[in-house]
Amino acid sequence: MVKGIIVIMPKNQSTCWVVTDIDGTLMDHNYDFKPALETLNWLSAIGVPVIPCTSKTASEVRLLRKTIKLKSPFIVENGGAVYGNKGNSDEEWVLPLGKTFASLRPLLDVISKRLNYPLRALTDLSLAEVRDLTGLDESAMSLALKREWSVPFLNPSGADMSKLSKIASDLNVSIYRGNRMSHLISKETHKGQAVLALKKHLAQNDVLIIGLGDSPNDLPMLDIVDIAVVIPSGCGPNPHLKQGVAEGKYLLAPAPHAVGWGQIVKEIVSQKIKEI
Ligand SMILES: [Mg+2]
Numbered sequence: 001m002v003k004g005i006i007v008i009m010p011k012n013q014s015t016c017w018v019v020t021d022i023d024g025t026l027m028d029h030n031y032d033f034k035p036a037l038e039t040l041n042w043l044s045a046i047g048v049p050v051i052p053c054t055s056k057t058a059s060e061v062r063l064l065r066k067t068i069k070l071k072s073p074f075i076v077e078n079g080g081a082v083y084g085n086k087g088n089s090d091e092e093w094v095l096p097l098g099k100t101f102a103s104l105r106p107l108l109d110v111i112s113k114r115l116n117y118p119l120r121a122l123t124d125l126s127l128a129e130v131r132d133l134t135g136l137d138e139s140a141m142s143l144a145l146k147r148e149w150s151v152p153f154l155n156p157s158g159a160d161m162s163k164l165s166k167i168a169s170d171l172n173v174s175i176y177r178g179n180r181m182s183h184l185i186s187k188e189t190h191k192g193q194a195v196l197a198l199k200k201h202l203a204q205n206d207v208l209i210i211g212l213g214d215s216p217n218d219l220p221m222l223d224i225v226d227i228a229v230v231i232p233s234g235c236g237p238n239p240h241l242k243q244g245v246a247e248g249k250y251l252l253a254p255a256p257h258a259v260g261w262g263q264i265v266k267e268i269v270s271q272k273i274k275e276i
Contacts, residue, residue, distance in 0.1 A: 015206060016272060018043060018265055019075075019195055019221065021213040022054040022064065024179055025231045028257035030135070033068065036258035039266045040068055048269060051075065051198070053191050053211070053221055055152070055176075055183055058083055059143040073202075078176055078183050078217055079194035080149020082201070095201055097194055098186030099173075101147045107171050108151050108184055114167045117159040122152040122181060133180060151184040176217035179238075183217065192220030210268055212253075212261060216240040222250055229264055232256050 020026050027033045033040075043050055049072035052061050058081070061074045073084030082095040105121065112119040122130065123145055130141050133154070155177060156164065168175045172187045191213075199205060211218075211225030215238055222228035222241075228250040230241045237245055237252060244250040251268075253260030 015204075016048050016208045016210070016269065017051055017072075017204075018048060018269070019051045019053045019209055019211045019225060020261070021191075021215070021218050021221070021231075022052055022056055022061075024214040024233065024257065025212050025218070026052075026258060026261050029179075029233075033258045036262040036265075037068070039262035040070075042266065043269065044069065046269075046273070049073075051195075053079075053195065053213075053218075055150070055178055055217060057143060057146045058148065059146040060140070063143060073198055075191060075194040075198065077148065077150040078185050079189045079191045079220075080185055082194055082198050095197060096149070097197055098149055098189030101149060101151060104151045104173065104184055104186070107173055108153060110171060111164065111167050111184075115156075115159060115164055117156055117164075119156055119159075120154045122154075123147060125154075149185065149189075152181045153184065155180075155182050178215050178217050190220035191218060192222075192224040195221055195224060208272070210265065212265070214238055214241070219244075227251065227268060229253055229268075231260050 026036055040050060050070055051072045051074060052064065053075040054061060055078045056076060058076045061076055065074065071085065073082055075082050080098045082097065083092050085091065086093055108119055108121055127138065127141060134141065134144060136144055164175060169187065173184055174187050174190065176183045195209065199207060209225040210227045210229065211221050212229040212231055213222055214231045214233065230237045230245050230250045231253045234256050241250065245252045251264065253264040255263060
């Protein structure tokens with residue numbers, strides 16, 4: 001752990017960020033984040049920004065930010081872009097970090113053909129299929145479908161994953177598998193790269209970052225933060241993240257989803273405050 005950090009800085013600048021995945025990490029699979037609210041409010045009071053880093057769209061994150069009163073920048077679509085507000089206004093800046101949906105979408109069909117496996121984009125499913133997959137209501141579904149920087153598709157359960165990765169790599173794109181669906185994005189794009197780009201954009205090279213995630217798509221982010229935390233589900237940590245926990249690379253939250261999130265973030269940040 002890094003010692004001697006200063007958590008609160010003047011002029012709304014902080015030397016500590018909490019960068020967090022949303023689905024399965026800050027929220028459980030019923031999209032409940034309430035158990036984390038006390039810690040979220042406390043972080044807001046002491047001036048530690050919470051930066052969403054998610055596969056969700058900008059439209060979805062804007063609604064979430066409003067609900068939990070976040071003002072900090074946000075990383076969307078697995079690192080496809082970073083957004084933030086200009087000063088205290090509603091006007092936003094955007095940092096594009098990968099190809100757009102329009103240029104990525106045809107590549108899913110190319111991969112499908114080369115793989116000889118029907119990959120189905122989220123945006124091509126019926127609303128009933130999206131509802132069954134995501135559990136979202138109609139207005140939330142419309143926000144989830146506003147893809148700008150990635151192409152989510154149904155997890156290809158019967159496909160040859162190593163062949164899929166090879167074909168994707170040849171086309172200069174990457175595929176990340178999440179709990180509910182997979183995501184096609186530019187090869188150079190991932191959550192870790194987006195965090196580094198945000199640090200550079202805000203000229204905050206000395207910031208101490210606590211990163212939290214629950215799935216393989218969080219690994220590039222967990223691997224570049226200062227304190228990496230794996231949030232388990234009710235069945236324990238994701239199998240792909242277990243090794244990092246066992247090796248001590250990642251801390252493991254003491255409880256699933258928002259409950260564990262609230263407890264471990266408060267514990268880590270409290271400890272940092274004591275070290276000032
Ligand atoms: Mg997740």
